């Protein structure tokens with residue numbers, strides 16, 4: 001029995017096999033004495049694999065953006081490792097009851113070691129779990145005094161993913177090491193505990209990878225999702241850290257539960273929680289469960305595995321954010337202590353799986369059986385994507401789902417379902433499949449939270465307490481990609497083939513080599529990618545701002561025109577390659593005669609330039625927004641962006657740049673970073689022909705009366721009750737009788753509050769059809785509303801409300817929205833455009849690049865950058 005006061009010990013028994021190298025032997029320091037770099041952790045696992053090759057397997061499953069390898073380490077008895085491919089095959093069989101009847105399943109379960117998957121450090125500055133990962137592996141291979149170890153190794157497989165985010169981790173360690181002095185300083189004000197922007201939490205493109213699971217924008221996530229579907233672990237742990245003044249959090253998780261999970265999954269969480277509590281009691285450690293950290297959103301590591309039938313959990317250790325941290329009560333929280341706690345829950349997790357081996361395997365199989373049964377019986381039997389304008393977005397959804405184990409079918413002929421005709425190329429997703437719960441969660445327009453949870457949140461708000469909704473309440477893929485999907489209560493008959501994992505389909509030039517021009521119909525991500533790549537390749541590209549008809553075919557506004565006469569050389573070869581690389585539709589035309597709409601030489605046709613694009617970088621920007629925006633432009637559209645530190649923007653000569661993006665801010669403001677002279681510099685640059693684009697709350701900066709780059713103002717909350725009489729100035733005021741509760745409300749209501757912040761809902765915005773910023777954009781956009789930003793509409797003599805939210809009864813597409821926000825958002829702008837001198841000012845009042853997962857907003861964003869630059873008219 002150890003207490004915190006005794007000499008520090010990781011385990012009660014020190015009897016370890018000397019043939020297995022300890023952390024100290026390989027790395028030169030004891031566990032918890034230093035924060036281990038990515039390279040050193042890999043080195044340690046390699047040493048373990050060398051010492052015990054029959055019990056250790058290291059697999060590289062991905063590479064980070066910066067080229068660091070992501071690995072997982074499988075540990076089990078030599079017998080199990082000998083048949084490790086059969087172990088994986090066993091789980092594959094249990095995953096599909098259509099191939100594996102109950103008697104076969106029973107036979108497999110009798111002889112199958114279940115897999116425990118321990119994932120560490122998805123947030124790079126949550127450091128303790130990686131060192132705990134090394135200690136856990138060492139303990140499982142070397143301990144002779146812990147009788148649980150033999151059961152764990154004989155009856156289960158433990159897979160350790162020691163670093164989900166090596167770029168972020170090394171960024172943290174680099175900052176920490178650079179700040180160190182004589183000795184580690186526990187003072188929270190010390191620079192070593194105070195990370196500079198952007199901090200180590202995120203990956204290279206500053207993504208929170210613990211939100212990325214179902215949307216898979218990052219290579220680290222894609223690798224993990226593929227690996228999990230090879231193994232199907234029955235339990236998946238995502239070990240985190242939280243604020244340093246806290247204790248330790250483990251399962252069961254907080255409400256609200258996602259209603260699509262199976263009941264036994266939430267019940268099993270209790271088994272883990274109870275076992276951890278036993279060990280924490282033995283060591284005399286504090287912990288808590290349930291109060292925070294729900295798993296409602298399906299993009300967490302602690303929720304995604306639930307949708308193939310695993311038990312997914314988050315653990316949270318109070319962080320020392322360094323080697324020692326002074327807690328509010330004067331206790332020094334050491335790194336070793338935090339590593340030990342993560343080590344304890346890791347072992348306790350594996351122990352719980354060993355003890356409940358048969359139950360968890362049976363539950364896993366039953367999860368698939370009941371998923372199929374429910375999919376046969378429930379009302380929603382078929383999810384259907386008709387062939388539509390942005391078919392590329394549908395292909396992408398299909399590929400994303402397929403990569404996550406969903407069976408997607410593509411029609412090879414026409415069919416009808418629920419009275420609607422579908423053409424060949426439409427997609428069908430049947431509910432009667434093992435992934436049914438995942439399908440419902442991702443495709444249905446609404447996933448609702450429990451009523452009593454919501455009632456509690458309304459009560460908290462009424463008392464000026466923050467709500468407990470932890471993340472967005474809406475994520476329906478058809479909304480986010482802005483595509484049409486229908487749900488039918490029966491499975492249609494027709495000819496279908498299985499869709500593959502491809503995210504786009506390469507295209508060919510239609511009509512062969514053109515005499516006059518190539519046309520690229522506008523309105524999809526592939527066309528946007530073609531524009532970006534074409535400009536970089538030096539092509540001369542024009543665009544028709546309005547819809548037109550050529551040779552009997554209607555083209556949408558914004559269609560690209562690439563004239564043969566303007567582009568000498570092998571234009572056909574170039575266009576063929578661009579069509580193949582991007583999947584964009586390219587039509588060769590031999591006659592420029594336009595029968596409806598502007599001709600190719602009209603004043604409504606503009607010529608693109610290849611704009612140099614800059615983005616404000618560093619404080620006061622929100623790291624997520626800066627990084628995610630840069631990612632969308634660089635990696636989804638292959639166009640380079642120059643990040644410029646915000647405090648440089650004040651005095652820099654920006655003439656080289658045509659476009660400047662201002663990401664959301666966190667904390668500070670652009671006004672104070674830029675200063676008066678800096679604001680003047682930006683205004684002059686815009687007037688001379690620059691395109692300034694504000695995202696989300698950066699609109700505050702443009703709308704600030706002192707800055708006045710955009711003729712709108714930010715709104716406060718509506719005060720719905722008469723505030724009552726002004727109070728007199730003076731030490732005392734006249735006494736009054738409050739005889740009604742309403743009078744009490746009048747006297748206590750806040751008069752100058754911002755609107756109450758929204759966790760995240762999808763709202764519909766109507767698009768102005770004639771403005772160039774809306775070229776090719778769907779007539780209705782789905783926008784993710786977060787926070788408390790609401791702006792006044794712009795007056796028509798100042799600019800254009802290019803997209804504005806619908807009326808209060810129509811605007812909510814999905815999620816849970818406070819009543820007064822719903823009313824106040826109605827008819828307020830989402831996208832604003834205001835010319836200024838030779839330049840353009842554009843604002844998106846909500847973040848269009850959040851998590852890089854609102855594909856439905858990509859066309860309007862690309863319009864802002866490229867068409868904004870084409871419509872600015874600097875003196876050249």
Ligand SMILES: [Zn+2]
Pocket residue numbers: 123126240241
């Ligand atoms: Zn975390």
